[in-house]
Amino acid sequence: MNFHFLPPEMDKSLAHTGSYDPVLVVLSYIIAALGAYAALKIVAHIRHSENTKKARWGWIMAGALAMGNGIWSMHFIGMLAYSTPDSIDYDINLTVLSGVIAMLASAAVIHIVGNSTVSLKRIAGGGLVLGAGIAGMHYVGSSAMVMDDVIFYDPARFLFSIIAGLLLSSFGLFVFFIVGRHNSSSKSHALASDFFGAAILGLAVSTTHYIAMSATYFFHADFQHVPKSTEIHPSTLGAAVAVAALLVVGLSVIATFVDRHLRQAMASAQESRTAMFDIMRATPQGVVVLDENLNIVTHNDAFTNLLRPISRLLVKGTPLETLIRGWCEAGIVDTTPLDIESYVSAHLQRYTTASGIYEEQFRDGRWFSINTKKTFQGGVIGIWTDITKHKQAELESRSREDYVRKILDNIISGVVIVDEQGTILMFNCVAEATFGYENSEILGENVSILVPHPHRDRHDDYIAAHNSTETPRILGTGTRELEGLRKNGETFPIELGISKLDTEQGRQFIAVVSDISQRKKDKLHQEELERDLMHASKMEAIGLLAGGIAHEINTPTQYIGDNLTFLQDVVGNILAVLRPTHTLVEALKNAPDGCPVDAEELEKLATRLNDLDIDYLEEDIPQAIEQSLNGVKDVARIVLSMKEFSHPSTKEKTLADINASLKNTLTVSRNEWKLFADIELDLDENLPQIQCLPGEINQVFLNMIVNAAHAIQELNASEKGTIALSTRLREDIVEVKISDTGAGMSPKVQKHMFDPFFTTKKVGKGTGQGLAISWDIVVNKHGGTIQVQSHAGKGTTFTIQLPLTAPDIE
Template sequence: MCVCDDDKDRKIATLRKRLSREVRAREQAEQLLESKALELFQVNQNLLGSIQKAKNRSARVNAIMNSIKDSVVATNQKMEILDVNKSCVGMWGIPYAGLMGRSVLEFVENRQIADYEALCLSASADEQDEIKEFNFRTLDGGFVPAEVKISTFQHDDERFLLHLIRNVSNKKRLQKEREAMQEELANAAKWEAVGQLAGGIAHEINTPAQYIGDNLHFLSECNEEILEILNKALELKKACEQNGQYLDYVQEIDRLIEAYDLEYLCEEVPQALKQSAQGIAQVSHIVRAMKNFSHPGTEEKKPFDINAAIDTTLTVSRNEWKNIATVVTDFDEHVGLVPCIPGGMNQVFLNIIVNAAHAIDVKGHETMGEIRIVTRKLADQVEIVISDTGCGMPPEVVKNIFNPFFTTKEVGRGTGQGLAIVNDIIVQKHKGTIKVATKEGKGTSFIIRIPCK
């Protein structure tokens, strides 16, 4: 019995030792597993941090790329598009995904493709960077002018091209506006010189015109007296015929009367003198108008006869409207003298009258158009309404007509400054108002109001 008990105790002790070893081994395994799990967690956290940093870096690079106003295109050596920025998507009008993998040459104007390829080869050969201008095709079939600079970069032992494309549409538009402004300034300087010359020439013409007019008046009076003497001479001739006296002289007089067609001369000479007097009066009227219109102006307001100024402007601008329109004026005699800048107001009237003539001309004129000018004395303002029966304007044109450089006229006939100048003179310099009433195909009215004081 003792032996069995001892054997049993040994087995139990052995089992206990084994169990203890297994427990310790399990505890060690759990500790190792926990340690490895912690290490794995830390590695995972580091990896997530790296991924987030990479995402942040990528987002930052994308933000930088998309903040660049110029279009940026990355391609491989075959010029297949790998990446673009937001500006490029906007310029070409094609979604980002639709650009990937396409050749950048698809968007270059056909006649410039060879030059673009040459520029890419030049960049690949590490030659000096060049900037050249190309036209890029857009989704709507149009073209956008752009300046292009191409450089290279390395990634994973592979070489890529970076195309920096700058849209120069606005630059070209501004350049055209500057050129138009320079041309306008040159024309203004030219016409200022012409105006000064015109004033001097008008003064020189005025003196001989005056004595020509005086002489024609004198000749008209003399002609009346000569006709009176001639009538008496014809009565004397008739008496000689009846009495049979001085018949040789009578026959000679009859021969001269027939040879020189005395009846025709008696009818036409007075008419010729009258027409000549009217003509020289018109010349004098034009000369006075030119003197008044070309007189050096100041920026100071002074008493100004608006009705007379409009009449002068009509005379000066007559060549613009005489063949296409009749002018009807309805002047309020109570308008009187109004404080104005004379040169400025003359410019206003001239610009609007010429525009009216052009509008009638554009519409076409199987019959004569009409320009109507009305002045009215209001309570504390003077109103000037200049209307035409021209082509009128659509709403989208009306809202822009006073903007500088806006014009609907063909190149060479308008720079878009006329009505902008009119608006500045009326609103800024005279503290007045100018409004437009128009209907397409019917005509346009400009309603101007300026203070009386």
């Protein structure tokens, strides 16, 4: 190393002088301060964070890199700022060594002051190490200069540079740790102390450097320097210094980022600790915190109250084993001396593994739920919750469950409860009798065992689909009438009602099942009776219409017969004339020219032609034929209307033209109203066809029209009234109105008019079934409505509404 102290007799004026670039001088200081700032922030992170040993040394190395690079970069930027007449190269080995010295000194300082508690002694020790490191780095770095001159140091200034570095390093650490700690409550004061401390440490580095440079003298040597391969040019050194400077700046930025998040984390941690202790104090649950050796760290007052008889043991550092033995010996739990060891061992095992929640009963009857959890530090936290009321509620709940079970076993329907997977959880007595299974053999089975094919194989999919879509499509259908499967393989009809219940154990389904086999039989019997009644009603209608229809057909038939008799006579007379005429014509054709015609024969023929009265025949024969054709058309129309009206009853609904049905019904019932009422038709020609039972709808219209005619006749048999029929489309509803100007109905009659066998007509006029059957057909079989407006003496209006597409109503 080129290291010499200046002898007193040496003339300093012979030394070479140089100059400084002020920009690089300022830059050298800034780099030193930034390195110090980054290092101090990393120290703060180490001090206030819970790091593993490996992580701590990682942060120490990062801080050493920041501060060491700052010191090293400051030195060589300062060297580059100094200009001399001679060129200067640098020995690479000493240059690297100087950087290592700076980093090792920085690492030592960070290790010394990086503890959670910092004393003045530590600060002084850190300042001493840092100052020595700065001085050592500088003088080793200065020795790395390779030039034609010989370097001498002024001893006094040499010593002063070291002392200045030591003092300023200690003062910078003091400002950062001591002043900053006392002002930590003020964010602005703490931030100021951070920057001020870093500035002083940067000043320590630069002051040491520039005082040391003032102690340095360059004298011309008698030899010429020969470059070596281990030397580096200043430009190369400048690039290395630039990289190091950028590294310092980057670490400073990172340190600032880390510091901000560290402060946030510290604040959050402090809030969390405060909140935790507040919660521990406020919670009614007993809380005890143990360290990794299962010794008490802290506990709350509620825990003390739980173990009041052994409160003397509830102090920091008491082993958990001692505490457990204490509450056994104090009789808090019901254990015998022989059981204590196994009891203590079991409890220690639960806390050692922190295996979750277990329950403990005290001798006084109290129950506790104890939840053990591992902490981040490897300890255990135990939370004791008084669940005595919950246990009492469990007993009451079991009692209620038994009570509910008895109720379910005594209701008249089967009750089956299943979970989301379809597993049977409950099966009451009626369900046992219905399906043939014993409770013990059905519980735990899938409910699909009660479902016949083909729905059995898809039953789980139905439940899964319901759980995901909330669509109430259970057991493969949306209706309530299904088929069940008995244990013996017999299928039978059931009525199923399902409700959903969300419990603490998860979603459950409650199915109420009724065997409707007998109901189905009764329904078939009822349908047979209804068919018989409908048939009787049709027979009544046919009987009612038979005379009128016979009369309607008899009238055209009579004048058709009269016209045919007339034509028969006329045709005979015409034939009597035609034959002689034909003979005469043939004779004339065959007579020789000039042969005279028989005058007598001509006379006879003329007489017969006069007897025919051709003018009369020309007028009456076409009329007779036209009347006969019209009569045939009337008969055909009546027969066709009768055919359409008497549409055979079917169970399947078909499309029908309501306007045509009304016209046909008017035709077949004409004899009932023609003498008493005029018909007014107001039919919507664009009315669409509807899906219905045509024969039964015709019967409804017939009942309404006949009732209207009878009501008009009842009011005034001597004057004609009016029956008005109209149709309209109301969105997806076809509306039919049948109005009359008859006698009307009183409110009392209106209350009972749809009751079976209720009638106000005279004996022989009706059975009282017409309106009851009409109501059943419109409302029950077609999903429609019948509304009535009637006033005594003013008439009645029936409004029938039928959906375009009738629902499938059984």
